[in-house]
Amino acid sequence: MPELPEVETIKNMVKGVLLDSIIEKAEIRQRKFREEIPQNFAQIVEKQKVVALRRIAKYMLIDLSNGYTVIWHFGMSGKFRIFAAKPEVLGKHDHVIITTDKGVLVYNDTRRFGLITYCETAKISENHLLGKLGLDPWDEKLTAEYLLAKLKNKKQPIKLGLLDQEIICGIGNIYASEILYKARIRPDREGDSIKKTEAEKIVLYTREILQKAIEAGGSTIHDFKNPDGDTGYFQNQLCVYGKSGERCPDCVCNLKTGGIKKIVQGSRSTFFCETLQK
């Protein structure tokens, strides 16, 4: 579920419980996720101080005082809740409970597509999960030229190019549709058909949309909840995602054209306006 803005929201909200705290206990009630939680996970993190919280792509990183970093991914349905003390009653999918001297984090992940592991902080760039990731949206190396070079000879639709975490990392299915809408580019265009001015728009709107989404606390389409139990608000600003048949906000045409279209690409839904996106 969570894309970059939602992970950023989660990171900001767990700061109070995690940053500069001492991890007293890591209770693992379920180990089977996208990767199994390592057997010695609790041993690695317990009694350590949290020295930094970071986000890389859709991963949250927790840097510990012993030179290890916890790598946490939320998959489609992962979420935290924050408590002052461990709740007496836990839910079916409350899989991991982190107790610090500042509070308790309960990790709930219905579908278990998330992932929790660790690696040496110094070796993050070699990590198999993090090492191959492309540029962060705000990396200054992300330019129209970079994007064009990555899209060269790509016959894949541009929408799938935006979802490719080895090009730009952090964009997910909602924001890919939104970015292409703002850039006025049809999602089914071949990657290598993108012109320089269009690549510039993609870079610009990637940053703008993700930034606005972070400011709104992310998007809640199905069940995203931040650690306070609240939904995000960016869904109210979405232009096309999930709105097939409706009129897009900037459209000059009428509904006789059928409104916003939904197509399937790479077995995921894409939404776009046939009138405005060329």
Add this chain to the structure above:
DNA sequence: AGTGAGGCCTGAAAGC
């Protein structure tokens, strides 16, 4: 090498 389909899991919502 690059691409598309299928799979991992569970539950909500839609369809019949």
Add this chain to the structure above:
DNA sequence: TGCTTTCAGGCCTCAC
């Protein structure tokens, strides 16, 4: 009402 099918903010692996 109840059963079946479809779909979901991600990502990996396997065939071609």
